[in-house]
Amino acid sequence: MRPEAPASPLRLTIDGTALAANWRALDRLSGPARAGAAVKANAYGVGVAAVAPVLRDAGCADFFVAHWAEVADLLEHVPASQIAVLHGPLTPADAAYARAVGVRPVINSLHQARLWHDAGGGACDLMVDTGINRLGVGLADLSDPLIAALEIDVLHSHLAAAEEADNPRNPAQLERWQAAQAQVTHRRAALANSAGIALGGEYLGGLTRPGLALYGGVPCAALAGEIRQVVRPEVAVMQVRQLQAGDSVGYNATFTALAPMRVGVVSIGYADGYLRCWSGQGVMRCGGADVPVLGRISMDMTVVDLTHAPAVNEGDWLEVAYALPAAAAISGLSQYELLTLLGRRFARRAAA
Ligand SMILES: *Cc1c(COP(=O)(O)O)cnc(C)c1O
Numbered sequence: 001m002r003p004e005a006p007a008s009p010l011r012l013t014i015d016g017t018a019l020a021a022n023w024r025a026l027d028r029l030s031g032p033a034r035a036g037a038a039v040k041a042n043a044y045g046v047g048v049a050a051v052a053p054v055l056r057d058a059g060c061a062d063f064f065v066a067h068w069a070e071v072a073d074l075l076e077h078v079p080a081s082q083i084a085v086l087h088g089p090l091t092p093a094d095a096a097y098a099r100a101v102g103v104r105p106v107i108n109s110l111h112q113a114r115l116w117h118d119a120g121g122g123a124c125d126l127m128v129d130t131g132i133n134r135l136g137v138g139l140a141d142l143s144d145p146l147i148a149a150l151e152i153d154v155l156h157s158h159l160a161a162a163e164e165a166d167n168p169r170n171p172a173q174l175e176r177w178q179a180a181q182a183q184v185t186h187r188r189a190a191l192a193n194s195a196g197i198a199l200g201g202e203y204l205g206g207l208t209r210p211g212l213a214l215y216g217g218v219p220c221a222a223l224a225g226e227i228r229q230v231v232r233p234e235v236a237v238m239q240v241r242q243l244q245a246g247d248s249v250g251y252n253a254t255f256t257a258l259a260p261m262r263v264g265v266v267s268i269g270y271a272d273g274y275l276r277c278w279s280g281q282g283v284m285r286c287g288g289a290d291v292p293v294l295g296r297i298s299m300d301m302t303v304v305d306l307t308h309a310p311a312v313n314e315g316d317w318l319e320v321a322y323a324l325p326a327a328a329a330i331s332g333l334s335q336y337e338l339l340t341l342l343g344r345r346f347a348r349r350a351a352a
Contacts, residue, residue: 009236009267012346014050018228019214020058025226026210027059029197033204036062038193038211040070040086045273045342046215046231050350052077055214062154064209068094071103084125084154087135088112095119104153108135113146125154126184130176131169132160139176142183154207155186162195162203163219174202198222217335218325231339233274233320233346235284237264240306240314249303250295254280262306264291266318269300273341274320277331278302284318286311291318 027035037060038044043051048070052063056078063078065071066086074083080102088108089095095115098105099122106125107113116124126147129136136157137147157177161167177191188206194213196203198220212219216230241264243249243257266284268274274282274297282293282302289309293302306312321327324335331338 008345008347009238010272010346011234012047012342012348013232013234013351014046014348015228015230015232015351016050016054017351018216018230019051019054022214022216022227022230023055023058023060023210026194026197026208026213029200029223029226030192030208031200031204033190033192033206033208034062035197035208035210036060036064036190037214038064038209039074040064040066040211041340042070042073044211044215044336044339046339047348048073049076050348051214062207062209064211068097071097071101075101075103086127088127089115089119091115092119106135106154106156107137107150109137110141110144110146113137113144113150117146117149121149121151123151123153125156126150126152126186127156127158128177128180128184130157130173130180132158132173134158139180139183142180147184152184152186153188155181155184155189156209157191159191159193159196159203162193162199165199165220165222170199170203177205178202193219194223195219212336212339215339216324217339219335224325229323231322231342232351233268233322233342234317235266235268235302235320237312237314237316237318238267238301239265240312241265248295251298252296255295255303262310263294264304264306264312264318266302266304267300268302268320269298271299272343272345273338274302275331275333275341277333281330283321285321286316286318 037055063083083103086106088105106127108127127136161169190207192203192208194210243261248256276297279296284291286309291304328335
């Protein structure tokens with residue numbers, strides 16, 4: 001037998017208590033609706049194996065993935081009847097898989113409705129386009145007999161600008177979603193993503209689909225006090241070096257020491273999702289001390305300034321500052337990108 005690989009010098013600590021608290025807050029803010037959970041893209045990069053059991057145990061009973069290939073990992077943790085696949089069937093094989101496994105496809109077009117019908121049909125969801133013009137059946141096509149033949153659990157639509165509370169697109173989309181509800185037989189209706197939940201009232205329907213805010217993202221000011229940080233990247237110091245005045249650091253020598261200084265080489269780079277936009281911008285922390293990034297981020301390494309953390313040594317761990325709203329402001333990346341970039345080399349583990 002092959003020996004087990006030694007521990008990774010890069011880890012992602014996942015605060016399950018904060019994750020569960022975020023889901024409960026979003027469920028409470030959903031009022032009469034129940035909150036589900038968008039767990040597509042490996043739970044936004046956090047890791048579906050870490051996330052799904054926590055949400056399930058908190059009471060979540062509706063899970064959304066985008067791809068058919070994302071179903072199997074989720075089935076390890078939640079029943080098939082609680083899973084819906086947002087992209088819907090693109091091929092007859094997709095529809096056959098949905099029937100065999102027992103998950104619901106989200107039907108996004110008349111073509112998909114036909115694929116589902118031809119595969120034998122059964123419970124499904126329907127996505128209605130009310131103005132975002134991505135996936136979804138247009139209002140004009142809702143009277144098609146293919147739609148009338150569907151056995152619809154959730155009638156979905158999706159807001160284009162929910163994080164902008166005053167955007168007139170929101171009430172316009174709400175109105176079209178309500179018109180669709182009047183036209184199509186369904187059990188439950190869903191419109192709101194994380195930011196949509198903050199719009200409240202009529203936007204809530206019977207089910208909401210938060211994603212970002214579950215994982216610590218704050219898409220709008222109204223959610224700021226409700227959402228806790230969930231993921232904390234941590235990285236080991238591989239080497240400590242002493243620089244002299246005039247020594248430069250990293251590719252293209254974008255940082256040069258003005259005086260002697262102690263620096264650390266840590267095991268994170270753009271291959272881990274710590275992109276080059278963090279060059280000269282990122283901060284790590286040890287105890288209370290700030291440990292700034294120096295020079296360019298490399299593929300697998302980053303150099304940091306240990307001036308204010310003189311006790312840090314090789315093998316010690318630094319926390320990467322990654323509170324999502326602040327990290328987005330500094331990096332120029334969206335909070336969604338910051339999460340979904342987190343790479344495969346992180347050992348994902350639950351917080352103590
Ligand atoms: C990803 C997704 C969501 C979750 O959106 P957040 O902004 O992350 O809360 C909700 N609904 C649909 C259709 C999605 O694709």
